[in-house]
Amino acid sequence: METQSNVNKLAGYILKLGVLAAAVLFCWYFRSVLVYVILAFIVSLIGQPLMQLFRKIKIKGRGVPDGLLAVLSIAIIFAGLLLLVTQVFPVITMIIRDASLFSDIHLPEGNFLDTANGWLVSVIPGLDSGTDAVGKVLDYLKGVTANISVTGIIGSVASVVVSLAIGLFSVAFISFFFVKDETLFIRMIAALTPDRLEDSVKAAVGDIEHLLSRYFVGLILEMLGVALLDFLGLWVIARIDLAYAAGIAFLAGILNIIPYIGPIIGEVLGVLLCVVLKYGAGVGLDVNIWVFAGIVLVIMLAVQLIDNFVYQPLIYSKSIQASPLEIFVVILMASHIGGAIGMLAAIPAYTVVRVIAGRFLPENKVVKRLINHS
16 A cells, blocks of 8 residues: 555656646746746736826716726837837937047048048068058958848848737737736736635735836836936036937936946946037037046946935835835846846845745745845
């Protein structure tokens, strides 16, 4: 009897491992669909506060149907993304185009190819005056482009556009149902769990949704807050033109989403772009170039201090209820594993792990210390 019982246990373990392996393979094979669902879930987390706000609207004492409110919420979110792409990125491109780094190069008069050849010989070490540098460059370009098919390029671009369109439509379509019915995602997860764990899983997913919704909304507000302060500082104090100031500010705001290193990159790029604009396009305060760079740096550092001491404590510590030291260690570990992408995903992933651990391992000493640190 004991032998039979051991065999049954072993068979049970093998069956569970087989089911787990099948689930992993299923997720891997349909990983693109899984990504769409995750992105739609994130959109729904941002859309839920909008839904709660819109539900307060009454027309002749009656509320607006949830379906219409869901469409309006998703439209606002995607309109914001579209505005970012169609307005901010062209401004950044204009900055780079107008602030030419090569404005101080004055090529001598004469045949263009001879002029270009002389310039290449002067700037590339190891080339003597008799070298046909232009010819070598042209031969290299011919070799690189010989096997490039125009039809293939057009096909690749078309494939990317179609895939992007399918992805956006899929995310928007799935998001509609998640936003319309805020319990749908919880029910989906609960349906995949054993009956004895269903109540705990529902509670855990509900906590995760609540915390992550606050986090993502706070992150968007932080990005807009940093961009607005940078814009006002660059426009009013540094006297950068309106469009240029908006482009640099939004670039800094977007990079600020990346924890710790993002703000540093944003400040460096902001100072460099402002200096290049002053040097190449002649915009900004009429002061020495180094003084101007210092003024821009002080502006962006001041905004960063406001972000560190006002925005971030409200977003990180309050929204996900974790200490700054916890967050720093988690982000450090995530950066080691996945670089910048890992840093972006660190806080949401840690929130999920933290909530699940708190729900299913409440008596564990480590979990208890993390959850009750305050």
